[in-house]
Amino acid sequence: MEAPVAAAIQVSGLEKRFGAVVAVAGLSFAVAPGEIFGLVGPDGAGKTTTMRMLASVMRPDVGSIVIDGIDVLASPEQAKQHISYMPQRFGLYDDLTVEENIRFYADLFEVPRTVWQSRAAAMLDAADMTPFRKRLAGQLSGGMKQKLGLTCSLVHTPRVLLLDEPTTGVDPLSRREFWQILYSLRSEGVAMLISTAYLDEAERCDRVAMLHDGAMMYCDTPAKLKEQMPGVMLEVVTDDPRRAHDVVLGLSGVRGALLVGNGIHVHVDRRDCCAQIAVALQAEGIAATDIDAVEPTIEDLFVALLEQKKTGASK
């Protein structure tokens, strides 16, 4: 489906240890120009460490990274000209205004004044931030901070964009605007690597890599990955998700269960497990207002795949 002619990002055999901890264990993948590549995984999976090595702010122990034809390990400073990195922690200056921050990064990348000014104006406009040009970055909301971060990252028209959990703690509206910008970059041919804690967001990516303990579990399109999940996902809406979770896990035909916002997601073999679950919950005196099949999210998928791997390994 992808088969890139020349990959914008080419990573192979990447490894990084911190003492005894293996943060990244032999990671290989490629991202094509104009592709949004998602990195998904629980905390500590090695997403940030991977991003850092790609941004050459950290050196890998083993492996190679080629970005836009440049060997990153051999000439990191040259590669940095083409890369933009948005760290997980907000990295701009709280005591500078929106405009001053943008100007600072434009100057560091030596973007001609007229170019960055019109570019920044357009981006601020698209992000609904034009009225806040003179506001100190520290006084912006979380969503606006991230949009400012993205604007700063984009003033020098990078070929590769590395975004480490850019939408964590961001309101839904800003998230939507944020993604709008990413989609427009896709059409400009920018390769994007994005890690996310919102797993529904991973579904917006062209391809997703699932990291677990620094290694890649799966790497495919969100749709393909979903196909790999056998069985059905049921959503049980209840006031007492914790107890419900424990109850359903003991039933036959249940592969796994996951706490979600308004109840639990139960991964079952067949659709008709519905009745069985309803009965079991009633017997325990747990009120379930609704039980129905739902589209599994990437998060469900992740848990299911992990479960599958574990049982596969123990057999």
Add this chain to the structure above:
Amino acid sequence: MRWRRIQAIVVKESLQIVRDSRSLMIVLLIPLFQMFMLGYGVSLDVQHIPLCAYDREGSQESQALLHRFSASPYFALQGLMGSYGEVEHNLDAGQCRLAIVIPSGFSKGLADAGKGTVQALLDATDSNTANLAANYARAVVTNYSADVQMEFVQKRGGTVQTLTPVEVQARVWFNEDLVSRNFIVPGIVALVMAIVGAQLTSLTIAREWERGTMELLISTPVEPTELMIGKLFPYFLVGMVDACICLGLAVFWFNVPFRGTLPALFFTTGLFLTVVLCIGYYVSVAIRSQVGASQVALLLTMLPTTLLSGFTFPIDQMPMAVQAVTYVVSARYYVTIIKALFLKGAPWGELVLPILCLTLYALIMVFFASRAFRKTLD
């Protein structure tokens, strides 16, 4: 190295300095505060040195000399002793720091050869005070004998009365008023600048680590040298303002006469400031926390400047090994220069060696500071 990136960092850093008005106030008030505290607080200002006298002659002349001592603001006559034993006891007990013994042939020697001899016994545990006390005492005695000679000449015959009386005056070279504060204040300027200068830059890199802005900064093409220049430049300006405050207080508040030239003063002050800013920057790079960096920077500048620059303890009285160490203390050169500029008005020629040393020192520090920073999180 790109000018535009240096400029970007200068602008950004300056904005941050100006916006952080509290820190800016502190940075400008600290030198003021320290100058007053040290200028008044250091007990090196020698006045009212406790003095004991043992007058073995008891003549009119010896009494007159003792009167000169008690009238001098530099001495406080504690009492008259009756024996050497008593003198010794008083010195040992710390009752007096200086004892004057007037021998029995004093007035005779004065009358015969115009040379009266007195003996001065000094408690030299504090060599600085002892030196000054000895100089003051010599001055008092010399003044007195000069007056006596004058009188003597005038008594002898009317023929010499038309001559201008020869004025014999003891001069403690380069500090003729014998005001020790004049001697010490230029050194205090150096000390305050060393402390404040290193403090200024000790926070600059550590702050970026603590606030989480460093990771993004090192992902840009900025070069370590550009970062150093861009970060030091605004602090250099702030440091020069501090220097002006210190030097201004020295001249206009403490009334230390300034005999050198302003270009020489500002040039050497700029060099010294560069050195201490680099020390602070270096520490900031090495220690990624603001509190830690500021404390290490304080130690690294305050201790050597206080102890090894010749500001409080004369270098030529130190043990040889310690003297050797003082050559790597940048303040040594600056203290030499600034004291000379203030007290001697030394012309360029005399300062060539210390200025060359300080210049070399600054160049080496800039070189190391520019390579200190590593663009990595590892």
